[in-house]
Amino acid sequence: MPKLRSEFLRVLTERGFVHQCTDAEGLDARAADGTITAYVGYDCTADSLHVGHLLSIMMLRWLQQTGHRPIVLMGGGTTKVGDPSGRDETRQLLSEAQIDANMASIKASFERFLTFGSGPTDAIMVNNADWLDSLAYIPFLRDFGRHFSVNRMLSFDSVKLRLEREHALSFLEFNYMILQAYDFLELARRHDCVLQMGGSDQWGNIVNGVDLARRIDQRELFGLTCPLITMSSGAKMGKTAQGAVWLNGDRLSPYDYWQYWRNTEDADVGRFLKLFADLPLDEIARLERLEGAEINEAKKILATAATALLHGRAAADAAAQTARETFEHGQAGTDLPTIEMARAELEQGPAAFALFCRSGLTASNGEARRLIKGGGARINDAPVSDEARSLSTDDINAEGYIKLSAGKKRHALVRIV
């Protein structure tokens, strides 16, 4: 590829965001010659996005940072259909009320990454239910359905995999790619959007939109996908002890989010810094060269930078501070999850395992008992050896709380009130 003229594509390429592009030269020319508008779509299948969505959010962020206009498309309409990509099973059909609630809950995540408004490069948010809900079946089929070849649709991974594995694929889901293609056309017409971005699993859907716009409007659109990010060990990103790595703070606290990045594997640090932090590339190059235990410094910088992008600088610093106190000084930082217990209850000698469960460190009393048996449970940093161990006011430490630990990394505080 010849040297890139546009800052936008240059930044994305240098940082490792680009997997495939329908026409890199053409897109580069458009982005170099003026302001372009690009979008990424997000379905409302849960009440929070997770780290898997982060890559595309960062692409929108860099788009805006390099002088272009991002559109966040909320899939209020497409969520009613359900994307079969990457799924063995039909998605559970969500009610409109659930979809609306999810959408409202997801929206907040974008506000830290993008600047919304009405200026030329301000981000806007749209909902595809606005045009999909009112489509009339027969006119839609005649105007747009005739441009889709079933032969070709069957060859797309999202469909092919289901068929090969002999799993159910409903006609409802089969329509998803058509609707996504139509979204792109609609955004091109309404907002002069010329580029759709997304994960590599969206390539087929994106290309469909590009093709549709060329056939119907003789409009030239572009598609750009980012790679599927896996950890060096081969595992997919985004799992912690508590489950998915959610972006909403009420699903996963800023402290736990910080911890997620802090525990990045050595081999991934450089790559993740480029993708998920907004540090200058020469700074990242310096951090990447750190070896052995020194690379932990890079991990802390990654964690703080990534957390700051999502939750703000103050929350990131607080998480870093708590981590320092907890791991480097053996104290308990204030950001640790905390539960409260009445003094009267403590005086009755509650079982330790029950408290581990109540604090959220374990999912059940049985799991807490097993943790104790396995030697992974500690109270005020002292290992718990007796499964029947109960707590008393003697366990309150100098600061007025009881510190519970499950393993070396997960801690919780019991504050006595």
Add this chain to the structure above:
RNA sequence: GGAGGGGUGCCCGAGUGGUUAAAGGGGACGGGCUGUAAACCCGUUGGCUUAGCCUACGUUGGUUCGAAUCCAACCCCCUCCA
């Protein structure tokens, strides 16, 4: 609508009347080694008031001293036919 195959724990998957809370693998968690890393070794992996009890093999009933395993009906998935 017809014929055949199938639905097992977080996932995959063995199990065709009792010793089955259910082999094996993956994942996850804990311990060891480390650097809050990876790799490797060990352990754990339904719930509870834990020497016991309860709930569980698509659903509901039935046979039996005893069922994930046998029978019936129903629901769902796949393949082929119409």
